[in-house]
Amino acid sequence: MRILFAAPDRDLLSGYRLLLEDCGHETATAFDGTGAVSKLANGTFDLAILDRDLPRVDAGRIVAMLNEQGVPVILLTKARLHAAQLLEPALANDYLTYPFLPAELTAAIDETARKAGSGEMFTAGDLTVDVPGFTLGGSVRLTGAEIDILAALNRGETPQTRHMSVYIAALNNKFERLNRSQRIGFLPNEGYRMVMNREQ
């Protein structure tokens, strides 16, 4: 895979460049936003890893650009995840918060690439989840973690991920946005479950 890694820390870039290349990925790095934009303009990438605090060009704008081009993107963030962040129109395909272990990043890369390349579709409640398109109900964007949560709920399993309540809050908000009377509730003995509020 061709990967663009953009972060404002040279040690991080050099460390991960070696590591990603060792994993068999062709890796380009950028130290700031302008660098990332020019690298993206001059080459095709299968995936981008961006630091949210990239200087000069706002990471959100780059994410929007990549969304348009259909290039999956993993956003690295130092700040904690907010539900509001997951409701923005320019949504990364996955979010990793610092500090993360190499295995966590490589797993995120593999999983994001797998989802983007799969032709999987499933329904969560009344809504269709388009896995390669990372969308819910045809229009609302989803992160990989949210897709995993919905898939786990479909299988009757308790989803496991970090920042669970943030993702659940975001998902319930997205259901509301699509005017669906379904939500993810928390049952004490079972954990999270999809709850349908059908009118009789």
Added chain:
Amino acid sequence: MNSKIRNRFVLWATAAILVFLTVILSVINGVNFTMAADDADRLTQRIAEGSGLFSPDGPDAQSGFPAQTAAPANGRFGPMGPDSPEARFSLRYFTVRLSPDGSAELIAYNIAAVGEDDAVRWAQKISGDDTGWTKGTYRYRVYEKNGSRFVTVIDQGRELLPSYRILLISVIGGAAGTLISFFLLLALGKRLFRPLEEADRKQKQFIRDAESEFKIPLTVISANTEMIERSAGQTPQTESINRQVRKMTALVRKISALAIYEDPQDARASVALSDLLTAQIDREGERFRARNIAVSTEIAPGVTINGNAEAMREICRQLTDNSVKFAKSKAKFTLTGDNDRITLCASNDTDLPDGSVDQVFDRFVRLKNAEAAEGDGLGLAFVKDAVKAHNGRTEAKVTGGEFILKIRF
């Protein structure tokens, strides 16, 4: 948190000043009035000795007032108060003799404010014993002589006036003093507690900074260690680095998690707290049994709270985990309340001495008995933050060998 401590300090200090002033002023006024009563009693005693007539040197049947016998020595104070030779000029009194046959006779009358008939009626009404105050500032004495009852009443109004003034000044002065102290403490409290508040703020800032500043270095170290392992193979050294990095990563994540439920935008829903707690205690059953801890529960069914489910689950998890680690032989969980007022209480037996142990809720603080147990001193700090985010209060204390942790929503 510190404004609470500050307000408590101001209130207690003001209360202490109020108590202090009350005691001091009560003693001063009490002694003052007792002395005034003593002076009056000495006068009435003198009158009683004179069979109802005032006489410094003995009875004088003619006038009741013998000539002055002792002039004050030059340049020196003579005897004061009732012993003063001026007493006979300033004394306002009357004496009534009450015969056994019921007749009353005014035998001494040297007072302007009371009419003669009134004096007799007044004396007849006084039935109390020995001495006492009547109509506020009049001192009376009842005594028997030659088979008759004598009632002497002296007017102490002028003598008591300064005492009443001191009392009034004391009350006003005491109230004003307390009020001034309160406002002074309020103003001073801000200044006094500023270093403490500053230290608290700095500590929080430091933890936040440290957490934030550790994030990228940890990520870089783990990436490079991984790369070394890939190119040169795993060694005990790289394994050791990995272990330490994992530990620190977990710690940094936990510090981040401490803040995560403070956000009101995070999902709130109706959470069945009773079921959650019961399920959590069941889940820890094995660990409780392994440590021979007898668990008792008093969990009211159907208690729900509007809150963050994750946070509630974590609170229950931390409480049971704490009991598993630190109980000696007994642990108890109680949950009471309707939807307005919920009290969640976890207690266990302990060796800790009695007292408040609210510091268990501070970050990285571990009590003496925790040295041997696994932990990082963040669990209950998380509980406190999560409870606070739900407008609740936490409290921890040790009474009679029992550690009690109480959460009120």
